[in-house]
Amino acid sequence: MVHRIEREFSFVLNGKPVKVRAPPAYSLLEVLRYELRMTGTKEGCARGDCGECTVLIDGEPVHACLTAMTQVEGRRVTTIEGIDPGHPLVRAFVESGAVQCGHCTPGLIVASYALLSRNPRPTEEEVRDAIRGNLCRCTGYAKVVAAVLRAAGA
Amino acid sequence: MEVLLHDVDVLVPRDLDEALRVLAERRGIKVLAGGTDLLVQMRSGAVQKSDLLDVSGLWELKYVRHEDETIAIGALTTFSEIASSEVIRRHAPVLAEAAETVGSVQIMNKGTIGGNVVNASPAADSLPALYVHDAELKLASLKGTRTVGITEFYRGYKRLDMRPDELLVEVRLRAEKGGEVGHFFKHGLRQGDAISVVNGAVLLDLEGDLVRGAAIALGAVAPTVVRAHEAERALKGRRLREDVMWEAARAVLRSISPIDDVRGSAAYRRELSVNYVFMTLWRIAREVGVL
Numbered sequence: 001m002v003h004r005i006e007r008e009f010s011f012v013l014n015g016k017p018v019k020v021r022a023p024p025a026y027s028l029l030e031v032l033r034y035e036l037r038m039t040g041t042k043e044g045c046a047r048g049d050c051g052e053c054t055v056l057i058d059g060e061p062v063h064a065c066l067t068a069m070t071q072v073e074g075r076r077v078t079t080i081e082g083i084d085p086g087h088p089l090v091r092a093f094v095e096s097g098a099v100q101c102g103h104c105t106p107g108l109i110v111a112s113y114a115l116l117s118r119n120p121r122p123t124e125e126e127v128r129d130a131i132r133g134n135l136c137r138c139t140g141y142a143k144v145v146a147a148v149l150r151a152a153g154a
Numbered sequence: 155m156e157v158l159l160h161d162v163d164v165l166v167p168r169d170l171d172e173a174l175r176v177l178a179e180r181r182g183i184k185v186l187a188g189g190t191d192l193l194v195q196m197r198s199g200a201v202q203k204s205d206l207l208d209v210s211g212l213w214e215l216k217y218v219r220h221e222d223e224t225i226a227i228g229a230l231t232t233f234s235e236i237a238s239s240e241v242i243r244r245h246a247p248v249l250a251e252a253a254e255t256v257g258s259v260q261i262m263n264k265g266t267i268g269g270n271v272v273n274a275s276p277a278a279d280s281l282p283a284l285y286v287h288d289a290e291l292k293l294a295s296l297k298g299t300r301t302v303g304i305t306e307f308y309r310g311y312k313r314l315d316m317r318p319d320e321l322l323v324e325v326r327l328r329a330e331k332g333g334e335v336g337h338f339f340k341h342g343l344r345q346g347d348a349i350s351v352v353n354g355a356v357l358l359d360l361e362g363d364l365v366r367g368a369a370i371a372l373g374a375v376a377p378t379v380v381r382a383h384e385a386e387r388a389l390k391g392r393r394l395r396e397d398v399m400w401e402a403a404r405a406v407l408r409s410i411s412p413i414d415d416v417r418g419s420a421a422y423r424r425e426l427s428v429n430y431v432f433m434t435l436w437r438i439a440r441e442v443g444v445l
């Protein structure tokens with residue numbers, strides 16, 4: 001048997017301090033889903049292409065699959081579970097029909113949430129740029145872009 | 155089959171000195187910056203599994219400074235930081251344009267300029283800008299610091315003038331002078347989040363329509379990024395007219411040796427190189443009002 005190296009990591013997850021033991025080269029995605037059982041963050045490609053595992057670290061969208069646990073120590077992590085279901089962005093996704101199979105939805109909402117926190121009145125161009133790293137195979141993006149613009153009050 | 159990293163240790167140095175000490179003492183340990191190349195490569199088996207030195211928290215290597223005629227960029231500066239840096243937008247706008255095209259927002263937030271340089275993909279988007287700005291790389295080790303020019307740093311496909319005990323600490327560029335105008339270009343298979351099929355940078359030093367100096371670099375068309383010296387010669391001392399621009403654009407073919415791969419054929423890359431260099435020259439001529 002190959003041995004497993006584990007260390008303890010402390011960080012703030014959706015506003016609450018957490019401690020977790022995990023191999024230091026494991027990704028935040030693996031630890032969220034398999035150690036902390038927070039399965040809102042989806043695993044798509046696990047290589048940075050699809051954006052499904054987008055989370056915020058200190059407010060900035062990054063891929064949980066490309067974030068080693070040592071890069072999470074002491075930081076603030078926000079996942080889809082940390083965004084209120086009544087948030088205008090979430091409601092706009094539902095009301096605009098921007099959700100079909102739903103697999104890309106958490107990543108898209110987290111990425112758009114980061115955009116709106118920084119830029120509450122984005123143009124369509126800015127919305128498309130902010131989600132260029134989030135693949136959706138169902139909606140053709142039109143309704144997703146419409147939802148983000150709707151949440152921004154456009 | 156994905157390689158699992160449960161038995162990989164990750165060391166986190168407190169400061170640069172400690173990082174250099176670990177690199178000197180622990181043979182085979184690999185530097186982890188943003189991890190956007192390395193974690194993917196290690197999990198796919200493209201890079202052999204080894205312990206990691208996570209330098210991503212070394213804030214002392216995250217900065218952009220304007221020092222006289224030089225822009226100094228800490229190796230751990232991310233592409234988001236580069237794209238939004240006032241100093242870079244003003245004094246090296248070609249690099250700011252390139253930074254905005256690196257993957258997605260998520261990749262720009264993690265990917266560092268140091269990682270882009272050391273990963274040494276011939277399609278790396280920051281490199282053409284670094285070539286036209288005559289970049290120098292500062293490498294540090296316990297033995298001291300040395301500086302290598304960007305063209306000397308790349309000895310061949312992914313062959314670098316860098317020792318395993320060295321850390322890239324800074325990228326230094328010549329600031330754009332008055333009269334200089336440049337642009338980055340990139341052809342991907344889609345608009346956002348795509349690896350370049352061909353990319354490049356053009357930086358002209360103009361006096362009216364007279365070309366006093368020209369620097370052109372292309373990526374993804376040879377084992378390393380290349381300067382298109384023949385094309386530069388075709389421009390220098392001439393007036394920026396359409397026939398001159400075509401002559402220069404065609405001359406890039408003498409500097410490149412593209413191959414067929416998953417993203418495009420060699421013939422397609424040759425065509426793209428000529429057309430993009432022409433379009434970029436034309437765009438510059440329009441912007442400065444000589445066309």
Ligand SMILES: Cc1cc2nc3c(=O)[nH]c(=O)nc-3n(C[C@H](O)[C@H](O)[C@H](O)COP(=O)(O)OP(=O)(O)OC[C@H]3O[C@@H](n4cnc5c(N)ncnc54)[C@H](O)[C@@H]3O)c2cc1C
Nearest residue numbers: 048187188189190191192257265266268269270278279322
């Ligand atoms: C989905 C996706 C899209 C991408 N799109 C693009 C794109 O459009 N354009 C582009 O150019 N690249 C792209 N990349 C590649 C990658 O994001 C960039 O090359 C990035 O700059 C790598 O930086 P990093 O900090 O993540 O490097 P890491 O992955 O941490 O390291 C890369 C290599 O450099 C070494 N290294 C890193 N820093 C140092 C240092 N300071 N000193 C010594 N060695 C060091 C590491 O040991 C490793 O070998 C993409 C990657 C992904 C996954």
